[in-house]
Amino acid sequence: MEETKKIVTFKNYSICLKDTVETFTKKLIHSLFDSEYQNINGTEIKNTFLTILSKLSVIEAEQIWSAFENKFVEIRTKLDLDAIAAEKNDPAAKSLEEVYLAYPGFYAIAVHRLSNQLLKFNVPVLPRMMSEFAHSATGADIHPGAEIGCSFHIDHATGIVIGESAIIEDHVKIFQGVTLGGLSVKKSLASTKRHPTIGNNVTIYANATILGGEVFIGENSIIGANVCITDSIPKNSIVTVQYENKIIQKNT
Numbered sequence: 001m002e003e004t005k006k007i008v009t010f011k012n013y014s015i016c017l018k019d020t021v022e023t024f025t026k027k028l029i030h031s032l033f034d035s036e037y038q039n040i041n042g043t044e045i046k047n048t049f050l051t052i053l054s055k056l057s058v059i060e061a062e063q064i065w066s067a068f069e070n071k072f073v074e075i076r077t078k079l080d081l082d083a084i085a086a087e088k089n090d091p092a093a094k095s096l097e098e099v100y101l102a103y104p105g106f107y108a109i110a111v112h113r114l115s116n117q118l119l120k121f122n123v124p125v126l127p128r129m130m131s132e133f134a135h136s137a138t139g140a141d142i143h144p145g146a147e148i149g150c151s152f153h154i155d156h157a158t159g160i161v162i163g164e165s166a167i168i169e170d171h172v173k174i175f176q177g178v179t180l181g182g183l184s185v186k187k188s189l190a191s192t193k194r195h196p197t198i199g200n201n202v203t204i205y206a207n208a209t210i211l212g213g214e215v216f217i218g219e220n221s222i223i224g225a226n227v228c229i230t231d232s233i234p235k236n237s238i239v240t241v242q243y244e245n246k247i248i249q250k251n252t
Contacts, residue, residue, distance in 0.1 A: 014055050021129040024048045029110055032076055033100060056125050064121050075113045078150055082109050085151040089173055104138035105154030115144035146180075146195070156206075163195035165213060170200050175225075177207035183230060199235065 027045050031038035046065055053061035086106055087093045099106050111134035115127035127144035135141045139158035142148075146162045149170040154160060156176035162168070166180040182194035193213035198204070202217050205225040210217065217223065218235030226241050233239060 017052065017055055018129060018133075020048065020052060020055075021126065022133045024052060025111060025114075025130050025133050028114060029107070032072060032079070032110070032114075052126060053123070056123075058123060064118075064123060067121060068117060071117050075117060078113055079106075079110055081151045082106060082153065085153040085171070085173075086155075089153050090155055103157075105140060105157040105160075108134045108138040108140035108142055108154060108157055108160075109148070109152055112142045112144065112146070112148065116146070116148070119144045149200075159207075165193040166195035167197040169198060169202075169219075172198050172200070172202050172204075174204040175206040178204050179209045179211075181209065181211050183212045196229075 024045065027037075027041055027048070031041060031045055046069075049065055049068075050061045053064065058064070083096055083099045083106055086099045086103055087096050093099055093103075111130055115130040115134075118130075119127040131142055131144045140154060140160040140162075142160070142162045143164040143166075145164035146166040146168065148162075148168045149172070151171045152168060153173045154175075155173065159177040160174065161179045161181060163181050168180075180196050180198070182189070184194070195213055196210045196215040196217065198210075198217045199219035199221070201220045202223070203221075204210070204217075204223040207225055208223045208227045208229070210223070210229045212230050214232070215229065216232045217229070218233055218237060220235055221233055221237040221239070223229065223233070224238070224240035227239050229239065
């Protein structure tokens with residue numbers, strides 16, 4: 001008996017668009033900081049953007065690009081403040097040039113400020129794709145929906161997670177492994193504020209975890225390493241983990 005072959009049809013997704021978005025994001029960052037590069041590659045960057053939006057079935061792509069382009073000066077101004085904050089706060093930073101060229105935390109912030117603006121223009125999928133590229137390149141996972149104020153400094157970047165509805169005010173410093181997350185991952189809470197708010201001039205040290213949409217960390221506070229917080233913290237507070245190091249000497 002002859003076998004009947006069953007034909008299975010799957011919906012097609014433009015997975016290769018990930019590569020296009022990665023290239024687009026890199027070139028967009030380059031053009032933001034290098035006017036000569038922008039003069040040479042500006043048209044190509046725009047056309048790539050229009051192609052991406054076409055693949056994502058977005059209409060009025062030309063108008064969106066024009067509005068996006070008009071925000072570049074504002075975004076660059078904020079990023080310059082971020083770079084100055086990095087040089088000021090990191091003893092290892094020898095120059096502003098080093099921050100711009102070598103700091104993964106700064107690169108992650110740059111991609112975030114661009115993707116966040118596109119999200120505000122209601123561009124679907126692309127902002128998240130850009131943030132995931134930055135995640136793979138820097139180790140910092142910043143959702144494009146997070147709102148981040150001026151002079152933001154990320155030290156080391158690796159392992160940082162900042163959730164969609166997090167709000168970070170001005171002059172905040174965070175270190176590697178910090179999580180600004182939600183207490184619950186229920187789908188029904190998708191439209192609510194699930195992630196914390198961090199006040200002005202707060203420092204959050206390595207591997208601290210702050211969870212919950214109603215949590216507010218008051219201004220000028222210091223959150224120590226390895227702390228887990230699920231309640232609001234008053235301004236001017238210092239939060240640390242209390243523990244003792246026990247040293248046991250081996251008999252030789």
